[in-house]
Amino acid sequence: MKVTLLGTGGSAGVPMIGGADGGGDWGDCDPGEPRNRRTRSSIVVESEIGQRLLVDTSPDMREQLLRCGIPGVDAVLFTHAHADHITGIDDVRILNRIAGRPLSAFTTMATLTDLIRRFGYAFRPWEPPHFYRPVLEGRPVSHGDLFEAAGLPVQVFTQNHGRVDTLGLRIGAFGYSTDVVALNDAAFSILEGVDTWVVGCFLRRGPHWTHADLKTVLEWVERLRPRRTVLTHMGTDMDWAWMRENLPAGVEAGYDGMVLAV
Ligand SMILES: [Zn+2]
C-alpha cells in the first residue's frame, strides 16, 4: 500500500495570505525551507493493484493531484465538511471523466447531509454521457464500520474535533487522524497495532480547542506506539528544522508530496 500526503497544512495553509510584502505570513516557519510550504490537508491511499482512495477534496486539490502525479482516483472519503477539506469538490468532475463513472463518497450521514445542503448539484444522479459537474454517490458510514473503498479495507472511527466530529481511518497497518483534538478509547482500540500513523498536529504552543497540539499528540504516540508517526495539518509555528531537531525518535513532520510505503 502506498500513501501520498497531498497536503499537510492547516486550514489557512503555510504561508497564510499576508506578510509585510504580501509574500505570505510564515509565522515561525523558515520561508527558505521548501518543506514548510504546506497546502491544505488531504491524502491518497493506493492499493497493491493501483486503485486509489482520495481522502478529502481540499481547495488545493487540482494542484496537489498534478504535482503528486496522481492520474485518477476510484473513490472519495470525506473526514468532515470543513471548507479546507471539501471546497475542491468541483474538480471531481475531471476525476469522474477519467473514471468514466460516478464516484462513491464515503462519509458520515451528518457530513453527507451538510455536503448535500451546500453542494447538492454534486450528488444529483448522473445524466450520461457527460460530466459537466461532479457526480458523487453518497455512501453513509459510521463509527466502527469496516467496508471496501477503492479495493481497500477501510475501518472508520469517530474523532472529537471541537464542535464537530471527524472520521479517522484505519486501512491495514495504516492510520489517518486529521482534525482531531481528543481521541476516546474506542478510537484507540481501532488504531491499536498500527504501523504508520499520520496524525494532525496544528501547533506546538497549545492548547487549541479544535486541534491537538504537539504535547497531546506525543501523549497519544506514547500510548499507541506506532513504528512511524507522521505529523500533518500543521500551522505556522511548526517549523521543519525545529521539528527535525526536537521530535522524538519515530515521530517526524510530513510534507506535501511525501510518499509512505506501508
Ligand atoms: Zn482541517
Ligand SMILES: [Zn+2]
Ligand atoms: Zn476541520
